[in-house]
Amino acid sequence: MKDENCIFCKLAAGDIPTNTVYEDEYLRAIMDAAPANKGHIIILPKSHAANIFELEDIYVEKAFILARKIAIALKKFLNCDGVNILQNNGEAAGQTVFHFHVHIIPRYENDTCNIAWTQCVYEDGEACEIAKNINALL
Numbered sequence: 586m587k588d589e590n591c592i593f594c595k596l597a598a599g600d601i602p603t604n605t606v607y608e609d610e611y612l613r614a615i616m617d618a619a620p621a622n623k624g625h626i627i628i629l630p631k632s633h634a635a636n637i638f639e640l641e642d643i644y645v646e647k648a649f650i651l652a653r654k655i656a657i658a659l660k661k662f663l664n665c666d667g668v669n670i671l672q673n674n675g676e677a678a679g680q681t682v683f684h685f686h687v688h689i690i691p692r693y694e695n696d697t698c699n700i701a702w703t704q705c706v707y708e709d710g711e712a713c714e715i716a717k718n719i720n721a722l723l
Contacts, residue, residue, distance in 0.1 A: 588633040593686060594634075596611045599613070607628075607655070608712065611630060611643065612629065613631065615627060617688070620690075623693065625690045625691070626655055626688075627688055628686060628687040629684065629686050630648060634685045636674040637672065639673065649670075655704050656670060656689055659689065666694050667693075668690065669700055672685075
């Protein structure tokens, strides 16, 4: 399924020229046009889904298997010190384009890419209670 108004659908379909890293019947991986670091790649499913909550399992499976393979290739080719694999769902989580996508970002010691958060603290027993409730929903 393709959303004619979605820029990422157009990129995934090849309607807009990209620097394609990988393509199969489910996914297209391209160089990010606004990279956090050189080598930043995004994986786009060819079927439109705004986020992980809407995406069919087969696309999720294939996207994360591909993300691992791309991370290994980035490490070999760029000799980066690490790799971030990021996927945001919803505005509150930092999603700005509402078509599921996975970022693979090569990282280097002392680079200027900043992905950080302030650590929170659980009250006594709170983590256990959350874990039990989440487990019951799986």
